Amino acid sequence: MTDFQREREALGGWLHRLRREAGLNGKELAARLGWAASKISRIEHGRQTPSQADVAAWARATGVPDVAVELAARLQSLDSHYVSWRRSLRAGHAPRQRVGTELDSGTGLLRAFEPGMVPGLLQTAEYARNLFARLVQLQGTPDDVPAAVQARMERQQVLYQPERQFHFVLTAAALRTRLCPTDAHRGQLDRLLAVTSLANVRLGVIPDEAQLPLAPLHPFWIYDERLVQVETWSAEINVTEPAEITLYLQVFEHYARSAVYGAAARRVVGAVLAELADPGDAVDPRGPRSPDCVRAPVDPGDCVGHSAPADPGEPADPVGQANPADPVGQANPADPAGPVDPAQHRVPVQESRSTEAIQRQDSQ
Secondary structure: OOHHHHHHHHHHHHHHHHHHHOOOOHHHHHHHHOOOHHHHHHHHOOOOOOOHHHHHHHHHHOOOHHHHHHHHHHHHHHHOOEEEHHHHOOOOHHHHHHHHHHHHHOOOEEEEEEOOOOOHHHOOHHHHHHHHHHHHHHHOOOOOHHHHHHHHHHHHHHHHOOOOEEEEEEEHHHHHOOOOOHHHHHHHHHHHHHHOOOOOEEEEEEOOOOOOOOOOOOOEEEEOOOEEEEEOOOEEEEEOOHHHHHHHHHHHHHHHHHOEOHHHHHHHHHHHHHHHOOOOOOOOOOOOOOHHHHHOOOOHHHOOOOOOOOOOOOOOOOOOOOOOOOOOOOOOOOOOOOOOOHHHHOOOOOOOHHHHHOOOOOOO
């Protein structure tokens, strides 16, 4: 039983006691409230969550209006575990992103599993813009897409706080999912390549051919070992029960063991980038470049996703990859540029190659 369901049943039990102490049966209370008797039964047995108005009316009908405040507080605690998007997003997506910023800033280690898309903390502005626009249309929430994109980009500043650690696991399918125009999609994959240079970010990709120990049912985020957030189409579920958090940690470790990291992960990203290449475009034999490589005239060997031009007498590294024998995030030892300095490749929050490649509107 989930902590949400346990608390809902406890609330139902409390309301049941109030009815019995008032000397009322279910039909009598329903008549006083003008409800169907079945609603009384569903609430008392924890099969339906009452509203604030429901618990206040229940307290009055059972002759104890003073307990309405306590009931409302219990209901608010319950609501913090299951938050419908309709309620959470009633003021738009930007305020919800700011709530996420506060949560991120209080977390030392964030683990995230995403089977269907790029996680919000790693998204480019254009990728996020397309997602927000579709969600606004689907859910009928206020259209604050430019502000939501800006808030998400500001939220990503937490990636550059070295005292915080991040471990992302994505499936190759998440990299391929077309959620934005092709140029923006390329920019998003470039962004992932650049992020691998950050010392406090660990990016794992589960290749198509990997044998998965468990089905990738849904995305989830684990904040230290105190909270797990799960998103469905209708709501956000906040899991705080220790036993349930432990279960999610075990599931995450299963996925993490199936993922590849470092040069091997960059090869998977590079292969997806190659799939997106326009047949008429000339292909850079060194592979995809990071956004910094596009903007600044630096040595290509210094960029994530690049190795130095190979000596004609030596076999070239795989397209867009460092030598697999190199440490994660390091350039080829033969490269005179030396190890990658993450500070040189910090990805500006509001820019990526996609921002220069296409005309932007105003960026889980």
